[in-house]
Amino acid sequence: MAADQPFAIAIEHMGFRYPDNAAVSFADLNLKVEKGIRFGLFGPNGAGKTTLMNLMTGVLSVNEGSIKLLGKETGKQNKEVNTLFGFVPQDFSFYQELSPAENLEFFGAWAGLTQTEITNRTDELLHILGLEDVRNKPVEKFSGGMKRRVNLAIGVIHNPQVLFLDEPTVGVDVQTRQAIINYLLKLNESGTTLIYTSHQLNEAEDLCEQIAMIDEGKIITQGHIDDVLKAHNHDSLENLFINLTGKAYRN
Numbered sequence: 001m002a003a004d005q006p007f008a009i010a011i012e013h014m015g016f017r018y019p020d021n022a023a024v025s026f027a028d029l030n031l032k033v034e035k036g037i038r039f040g041l042f043g044p045n046g047a048g049k050t051t052l053m054n055l056m057t058g059v060l061s062v063n064e065g066s067i068k069l070l071g072k073e074t075g076k077q078n079k080e081v082n083t084l085f086g087f088v089p090q091d092f093s094f095y096q097e098l099s100p101a102e103n104l105e106f107f108g109a110w111a112g113l114t115q116t117e118i119t120n121r122t123d124e125l126l127h128i129l130g131l132e133d134v135r136n137k138p139v140e141k142f143s144g145g146m147k148r149r150v151n152l153a154i155g156v157i158h159n160p161q162v163l164f165l166d167e168p169t170v171g172v173d174v175q176t177r178q179a180i181i182n183y184l185l186k187l188n189e190s191g192t193t194l195i196y197t198s199h200q201l202n203e204a205e206d207l208c209e210q211i212a213m214i215d216e217g218k219i220i221t222q223g224h225i226d227d228v229l230k231a232h233n234h235d236s237l238e239n240l241f242i243n244l245t246g247k248a249y250r251n
């Protein structure tokens with residue numbers, strides 16, 4: 001990466017606490033994600049992955065330090081920053097009573113696309129994600145896999161430069177999983193930075209180039225996936241994960 005290019009994400013000396021819950025907090029956290037890479041964030045249940053994603057996307061605001069997305073500070077109601085990234089949250093973000101086409105129309109307009117751009121992008125995404133036949137049916141009647149694909153389409157309607165994905169394949173069948181992963185790889189080839197969390201560590205090995213593992217609000221290892229595995233003398237992310245975070249249940 002050229003020296004003058006901003007990082008996709010630069011977290012510096014970040015501190016965050018929920019006012020009513022001390023179970024997870026971040027203190028003096030530093031993390032940089034280069035532009036154009038496929039980055040994975042992993043950790044046990046309750047480690048703070050979703051919290052960190054919500055901080056990176058400005059859903060939550062930091063208490064100390066800063067988070068910059070492509071050089072611009074997040075956490076402000078700043079439309080300029082908000083249209084640079086897409087967010088595919090773990091919980092479905094669409095309107096259940098609307099169809100995929102209506103949802104894409106709504107979220108495309110929110111992102112500032114013109115009517116022609118929305119129409120073209122809707123046709124393209126519904127085709128790529130196998131939703132053409134149900135484009136006008138209410139989403140509430142869809143299977144879990146179809147809802148995941150609608151959730152993804154909404155996150156990328158505006159061709160974001162950075163795409164956050166919080167467990168984008170949870171609860172889907174093998175067909176949908178492969179279609180989603182292949183689509184994400186294509187997006188990345190065309191320049192989109194991917195920042196992804198999942199508990200599917202086999203899938204993560206196919207998708208991610210660089211990773212960070214977090215536990216109890218701290219980064220416990222990070223780097224290129226091959227380097228991290230080599231440094232810890234493991235041949236799979238799953239073994240490394242158990243080795244670093246232990247076998248005890250997490251809540």
Ligand SMILES: Nc1ncnc2c1ncn2[C@@H]1O[C@H](COP(=O)(O)OP(=O)(O)OP(=O)(O)O)[C@@H](O)[C@H]1O
Nearest residue numbers: 018021023024043044045046047048049050051052
């Ligand atoms: N809005 C909130 N207010 C207070 N506490 C919260 C809130 N959201 C999450 N937490 C708490 O923060 C901790 C971390 O949760 P978070 O969802 O970030 O973890 P996670 O690593 O994404 O877990 P999982 O793998 O289960 O999705 C948990 O103890 C959770 O109960």
